[in-house]
Amino acid sequence: xxxxTLFGGNGRTDTLTLExxxxxxxxxxxxxxxxxxxxxxxxxxxxxxxANGGGRVLAPAFIDPHVHLRTPxxxxxxxxxxxxxxxAAGGYCAILxxxxxxxxxxxAAVLGALxxxxxTEARVPVGFLASISKGQDGEQLTEMIELAEAxxxxxxxxxxPVVLASLLRRALQYVGVAGGRVxxxxxxxxxxxxxxxxxxxxxxxxGLGGWPSVAESTMVxxxxxxxxxxxxxxxxxxxxxxxxxxxxxRAQAAGVDATAEVTPHHLCLTDESLRSLDTNLKMNPPLRAxxxxxxxxxxLVDGTIGAxxxxxxxxxxxxxxxxxxxxxxxxxxxxxxxAALHTCLVRPGVLPLxxxxxxxxxxxxxxYGLERPRVAVGATANLVLLDLxxxxxxxxxxxxxxxxxxxxxxxxLTGRVELTVANGRVAYEA
Amino acid sequence: MTDVRPxxxxxxxxxxxxxxxxxxxxxxxSRDDVTRLLGLARTFARSLERxxxxxxTLRGRTVVNLFFESSTRTSSSFELAAKRLSADVMTIxxxxxxxxxGESLRDTAITIGAYDPDVVVIRHAGIGAxxxxxxxxxxxxxxAGDGKHQHPTQALLDLYTIEDEFGAIDxxxxxxxxxxxxxxxxxxxxxxxxxxxxxxxxxxxPPLIPRGLEALGCDVAYDIDAIRAAxxxxxxxxQRERMLPGANYVPSLxxxxxxxxxxxxxxxxxxxxxxxxxxxxxxxxxxAVADAAESLIERQVRSGLVVRMAVLYDLLTHGxxxxxxxxxxxxx
Numbered sequence: 001x002x003x004x005t006l007f008g009g010n011g012r013t014d015t016l017t018l019e020x021x022x023x024x025x026x027x028x029x030x031x032x033x034x035x036x037x038x039x040x041x042x043x044x045x046x047x048x049x050x051a052n053g054g055g056r057v058l059a060p061a062f063i064d065p066h067v068h069l070r071t072p073x074x075x076x077x078x079x080x081x082x083x084x085x086x087x088a089a090g091g092y093c094a095i096l097x098x099x100x101x102x103x104x105x106x107x108a109a110v111l112g113a114l115x116x117x118x119x120t121e122a123r124v125p126v127g128f129l130a131s132i133s134k135g136q137d138g139e140q141l142t143e144m145i146e147l148a149e150a151x152x153x154x155x156x157x158x159x160x161p162v163v164l165a166s167l168l169r170r171a172l173q174y175v176g177v178a179g180g181r182v183x184x185x186x187x188x189x190x191x192x193x194x195x196x197x198x199x200x201x202x203x204x205x206x207g208l209g210g211w212p213s214v215a216e217s218t219m220v221x222x223x224x225x226x227x228x229x230x231x232x233x234x235x236x237x238x239x240x241x242x243x244x245x246x247x248x249x250r251a252q253a254a255g256v257d258a259t260a261e262v263t264p265h266h267l268c269l270t271d272e273s274l275r276s277l278d279t280n281l282k283m284n285p286p287l288r289a290x291x292x293x294x295x296x297x298x299x300l301v302d303g304t305i306g307a308x309x310x311x312x313x314x315x316x317x318x319x320x321x322x323x324x325x326x327x328x329x330x331x332x333x334x335x336x337x338x339a340a341l342h343t344c345l346v347r348p349g350v351l352p353l354x355x356x357x358x359x360x361x362x363x364x365x366x367x368y369g370l371e372r373p374r375v376a377v378g379a380t381a382n383l384v385l386l387d388l389x390x391x392x393x394x395x396x397x398x399x400x401x402x403x404x405x406x407x408x409x410x411x412x413l414t415g416r417v418e419l420t421v422a423n424g425r426v427a428y429e430a
Numbered sequence: 431m432t433d434v435r436p437x438x439x440x441x442x443x444x445x446x447x448x449x450x451x452x453x454x455x456x457x458x459x460s461r462d463d464v465t466r467l468l469g470l471a472r473t474f475a476r477s478l479e480r481x482x483x484x485x486x487t488l489r490g491r492t493v494v495n496l497f498f499e500s501s502t503r504t505s506s507s508f509e510l511a512a513k514r515l516s517a518d519v520m521t522i523x524x525x526x527x528x529x530x531x532g533e534s535l536r537d538t539a540i541t542i543g544a545y546d547p548d549v550v551v552i553r554h555a556g557i558g559a560x561x562x563x564x565x566x567x568x569x570x571x572x573x574a575g576d577g578k579h580q581h582p583t584q585a586l587l588d589l590y591t592i593e594d595e596f597g598a599i600d601x602x603x604x605x606x607x608x609x610x611x612x613x614x615x616x617x618x619x620x621x622x623x624x625x626x627x628x629x630x631x632x633x634x635x636p637p638l639i640p641r642g643l644e645a646l647g648c649d650v651a652y653d654i655d656a657i658r659a660a661x662x663x664x665x666x667x668x669q670r671e672r673m674l675p676g677a678n679y680v681p682s683l684x685x686x687x688x689x690x691x692x693x694x695x696x697x698x699x700x701x702x703x704x705x706x707x708x709x710x711x712x713x714x715x716x717x718a719v720a721d722a723a724e725s726l727i728e729r730q731v732r733s734g735l736v737v738r739m740a741v742l743y744d745l746l747t748h749g750x751x752x753x754x755x756x757x758x759x760x761x762x
Binding site for chain 2: 321
């Protein structure tokens with residue numbers, strides 16, 4: 001796909017030399033010690049170097065395919081500048097923003113205004129998904145072809161499911177002409193009307209309404225069948241249940257162009273954590289059981305799930321500082337994703353580091369047809385420098401994001417982003 | 431794949447100061463804690479047989495009752511319990527207060543905290559409201575009911591009533607019947623009874639028995655005949671106000687009563703019947719059963735006072751080391 005879907009993060013380019021670092025780029029088959037020279041934003045030399053970087057690793061920078069920038073409408077929670085600064089601090093060289101804003105990104109006019117805003121405010125390039133239905137009402141299809149021409153990176157009603165199979169079918173038919181991918185938040189609302197957390201023994205104990213796994217997996221099964229029937233690609237957002245993973249495997253084996261993403265919190269936590277009733281553990285879909293977490297992890301390792309997505313969902317403190325059922329769903333994640341996954345999964349030996357780096361960068365790029373960030377001569381520099389040994393504490397005051405509703409507050413993580421080069425310029429330096 | 435334990439958020443948190451003790455969930459208590467509280471309640475019951483019923487033990491302490499949901503027996507028994515122990519007590523009801531003007535629970539807590547209370551007793555429709563107060567201000571928090579989650583003092587007074595009747599709880603069989611899904615009383619009671627060694631069977635229509643309930647330490651049965659094996663039949667209130675329209679938890683109250691209502695013919699002679707109140711006579715319990723000699727319902731209400739005295743006393747005297755029952759009786 002050659003159409004431009006990322007905007008902003010332009011301007012002066014930088015020249016710098018990164019000496020003697022372990023460079024890992026699974027896509028280029030690189031895992032060796034190199035000195036990397038960047039001139040005017042382009043990688044110009046890769047030379048053998050002797051390691052002097054300690055636990056430092058240079059890799060293709062990350063792409064987050066699932067961010068809520070809250071703009072327009074809730075700029076008190078996040079805006080394009082703060083959200084992309086948070087992204088840069090998390091090692092991201094590009095992010096995709098969801099359209100469930102106020103107003104919804106459902107017309108070329110709204111999208112065009114965002115694109116213009118991104119060109120001047122974005123610290124790293126941003127892409128915008130447009131909604132599938134007008135106002136995300138789940139009934140009236142948006143003008144998908146025009147939206148694609150205006151730069152939509154894809155189509156989703158995220159935050160809400162597409163309840164009507166007929167609407168999804170039309171969206172799949174139009175996406176074949178418009179280009180891009182339909183991305184789905186899978187939830188049968190009839191099964192989650194009182195849903196606050198995963199339905200299981202912990203919800204039984206806490207008295208919180210159950211959001212059962214089948215509310216996701218039944219919709220996944222239906223929608224994969226529709227995608228197969230229409231022979232169109234489909235992306236599953238923030239998959240949480242093992243039954244959904246099983247459906248996805250079956251569809252992929254049958255040749256359906258189905259992709260999926262998983263969040264750091266679903267990979268690291270289970271519903272057991274909810275006993276604290278901390279509203280920073282309330283998200284949609286909810287944290288599930290250990291068997292689900294293991295299934296997600298296996299699927300990420302074997303590539304069934306191709307991308308890690310933060311589902312970064314900023315919320316004002318006063319909205320989260322309430323009894324559990326009153327709190328909105330969602331947690332932040334841009335600034336902690338790598339460190340959380342490195343601490344929770346890579347260091348214990350469950351997830352190989354090159355696999356994680358691939359799923360944070362090339363994986364999401366492939367799903368949305370974006371250029372893959374790479375360590376290669378002639379490529380635009382989109383690089384992240386990581387210090388794998390560095391310990392740091394996640395504090396409420398330490399975020400570039402305007403919101404601090406992180407599930408990691410107070411936790412000590414190992415592994416930190418030291419430098420992010422996005423689109424040829426230094427976007428973040430610790 | 432290597433099996434890696436999921437992270438619990440409390441891990442890796444720095445060691446802080448020792449937090450204040452609270453009574454938010456039965457899960458906060460050990461079996462020894464419950465034994466101590468029930469023993470303390472018995473002591474207070476004896477003290478209440480005297481002509482002068484007031485004890486000077488909590489003189490100078492302040493207890494704030496913060497009730498965001500309507501309540502008669504719980505709020506009045508907490509209030510009287512605090513007064514019997516000579517504490518200063520203030521009862522705040524949410525209706526007609528700043529809450530109606532949109533004040534958040536956190537801000538209400540900060541306002542109350544400015545009076546330096548020793549204990550805040552809170553009832554709130556929101557699960558986790560007591561934790562929110564405990565996080566916000568430095569005070570002992572007693573949960574008097576938070577949504578569908580917990581009502582620990584109800585469970586303690588029920589244990590007290592059962593122990594009073596049977597002499598022991600360990601080894602008894604209690605059937606908890608009805609709308610378990612929406613019941614904080616059921617959750618607290620199942621946990622508390624299991625903690626004390628009772629066998630518990632939850633009985634009701636499948637939609638009203640939450641999936642995974644067994645993890646609380648009980649069996650599940652859908653057939654009302656399962657109550658016949660029990661020593662105690664604990665009847666839950668049908669929480670009609672919590673039923674979402676169209677949710678079809680029960681097709682009709684008529685069908686519920688016909689299949690799961692507690693009537694004399696469904697009980698074995700000598701089986702004891704309990705109910706946390708308020709009752710829907712003719713729905714979950716037949717009026718005659720509620721008034722029969724086997725009913726412990728009135729004794730449950732009576733137990734509430736001494737158990738709540740025990741809870742307040744225990745929190746403010748920091749546990750077993752300082753409970754001096756003899757000294758207490760001397761002062762009295």
